[in-house]
Amino acid sequence: SQTIHQWPATLVQPVGSPLSLECTVEGTSNPNLYWYRQAAGRGLQLLFYSVGIGQISSEVPQNLSASRPQDRQFILSSKKLLLSDSGFYLCAWSVPSYEQYFGPGTRLTVT
Amino acid sequence: GEDVEQSLFLSVREGDSSVINCTYTDSSSTYLYWYKQEPGAGLQLLTYIFSNMDMKQDQRLTVLLNKKDKHLSLRIADTQTGDSAIYFCAESRAGGSYIPTFGRGTSLIVHP
Numbered sequence: 001s002q003t004i005h006q007w008p009a010t011l012v013q014p015v016g017s018p019l020s021l022e023c024t025v026e027g028t029s030n031p032n033l034y035w036y037r038q039a040a041g042r043g044l045q046l047l048f049y050s051v052g053i054g055q056i057s058s059e060v061p062q063n064l065s066a067s068r069p070q071d072r073q074f075i076l077s078s079k080k081l082l083l084s085d086s087g088f089y090l091c092a093w094s095v096p097s098y099e100q101y102f103g104p105g106t107r108l109t110v111t
Numbered sequence: 112g113e114d115v116e117q118s119l120f121l122s123v124r125e126g127d128s129s130v131i132n133c134t135y136t137d138s139s140s141t142y143l144y145w146y147k148q149e150p151g152a153g154l155q156l157l158t159y160i161f162s163n164m165d166m167k168q169d170q171r172l173t174v175l176l177n178k179k180d181k182h183l184s185l186r187i188a189d190t191q192t193g194d195s196a197i198y199f200c201a202e203s204r205a206g207g208s209y210i211p212t213f214g215r216g217t218s219l220i221v222h223p
Binding site for chain 2: 006034043044046049090092094098099100101102103104105107
């Protein structure tokens with residue numbers, strides 16, 4: 001069966017510090033991968049998605065970036081965090097055109 | 112306007128039925144989903160329906176689709192306090208890189 005992991009589960013970082021969130025998927029090959037941000041427990045904002053290794057599409061211009069160094073690994077990064085980067089970050093995977101499966105999320109607080 | 116719309120809150124009494132509604136705008140939608148998010152957790156796929164279906168039932172959950180009106184609903188029978196969560200409606204369509212569009216979520220509050 002397929003599983004999706006995210007870490008860390010929670011993170012508190014000062015403004016201006018770097019960020020690296022990792023997501024890995026097991027039990028499937030060549031999935032579509034997604035990063036979402038959810039503010040204040042509400043709607044999902046799609047940040048990045050990837051249909052293959054090294055292929056990243058950005059939905060929202062910001063100080064975040066994403067990389068996919070391996071087929072089942074998706075990384076969200078920032079060189080300098082802003083207060084507005086606080087939120088709940090969710091990684092998801094899907095077989096193209098079908099339902100998405102979400103990881104447990106990372107709660108990021110920028111202080 | 113938003114492509115997928117939901118009311119933000121719904122409050123019900125334990126044991127009653129809950130009905131969460133969703134409307135969407137894309138007539139090309141092929142798949143429609145309901146996700147559940149408990150506090151501090153990721154989204155869990157509850158159920159889905161294909162656009163060529165009118166209804167799908169799965170234990171306490173009933174999904175109704177009115178394709179003409181682009182209206183989707185989720186009925187939870189005998190609602191329990193453990194059903195308290197945010198419920199997201201989402202739509203998608205066939206096509207390799209199409210990304211599902213999510214509603215903003217409905218917070219279901221179940222009172223004992």
